[in-house]
Amino acid sequence: ENGQREDSLIQNDLSESFEEEVRAFLGDEEKLHLFDDLTKVNPVTTMTVLKCLQARYRANLFYTNAGCSLVALNPFQPISCLYSPELMREYHVALCPQDLKPHIFAVAEQTYRNVQKQMDPVNQSIIVSGESGAGKTWTSRCLMKFYASVAASVISPEGNQTVERIEKRVLDSNPVMEAFGNACTLRNNNSSRFGKYIQLQLDRFHHLTGASIQTFLLEKTRVAYQAPNERNFHIFYQITKGATAEERLEWNLPEGAEYRWLPNSERNLEEDSFEVTRGAMFHLGIDGAMQSNIFKVSRDT
Ligand SMILES: Nc1ncnc2c1ncn2[C@@H]1O[C@H](COP(=O)(O)OP(=O)(O)OP(=O)(O)O)[C@@H](O)[C@H]1O
Ligand SMILES: [Mg+2]
Known part of the structure; x- marks a missing residue:
């Protein structure tokens, strides 16, 4: 009986200290938007992850990495500078696109490079998923625009038509x-x-x-x-x-x-x-x- 009581006291202590950690993490409000990769969020709970994404949304940061996945938030307004040809180029010529801010172009470019380097599997797939209105169609369009631009052929002598x-x-x-x-x-x-x-x-x-x-x-x-x-x-x-x-x-x-x-x-x-x-x-x-x-x-x- 005593053993069981001790176990539950330890459990209580642990859950209290966990809750304390969550509170401390969320208390640092100024820093929440700085988490550009959700794998760095600690402790990981639905609440801490969502609060980080919310803080980033408020700071007009609509993309966040989650390890090798990308979380895209729908801004529900046109953000033209986020999809400019200049930005596309920036990701395309970057030494390491993953070191730039999280963006659908970083995913697109990395995938393109994997194909170029004949990485296994040579055929690369990008899965775009989310609930209705999340921005899947928008994201697919962005990816296609990116490839239509960076994988465009060089001008041949016969013309580029x-x-x-x-x-x-x-x-x-x-x-x-x-x-x-x-x-x-x-x-x-x-x-x-x-x-x-x-x-x-x-x-x-x-x-x-x-x-x-x-x-x-x-x-x-x-x-x-x-x-x-x-x-x-x-x-x-x-x-x-x-x-x-x-x-x-x-x-x-x-x-x-x-x-x-x-x-x-x-x-x-x-x-x-x-x-x-x-x-x-x-x-x-x-x-x-x-x-x-x-x-x-x-x-x-
Ligand atoms: N990155 C973005 N920038 C600006 N507007 C966006 C962006 N992503 C989505 N939107 C807006 O949100 C709307 C809904 O997005 P979209 O049609 O891509 O959703 P979906 O995930 O394909 O939904 P469904 O499953 O219903 O087809 C778009 O028509 C567009 O107005
Ligand atoms: Mg759609």
């Missing part, structure tokens, strides 16, 4: 995928209703030569059913709002008509731009006639 097209095509896949696969939900105006596996292919000089995208788990039910205050896929709103008078006639879409399957169409979103989708489809090699067929099919579904 083909290659330029490849890079542009890789980037233009995003607006097309999003128009047909994303919808406005309560959590995210541009919520992806599918998963995707994007493969960027490099030649032996580590220049972009192509890309393939596999999609999975597309929520097709959204076409026929939307929760209150949510919307159908962007493309339908783009067509009904952006078609020309001629196209309206051809596609049987009278101006101002209302559709039961297009709820909340009075909301005008940034994502409603038909022009952007069409421009991207052109660059992907889908010409006007084929586009028209696709939009007719979209109307019929």
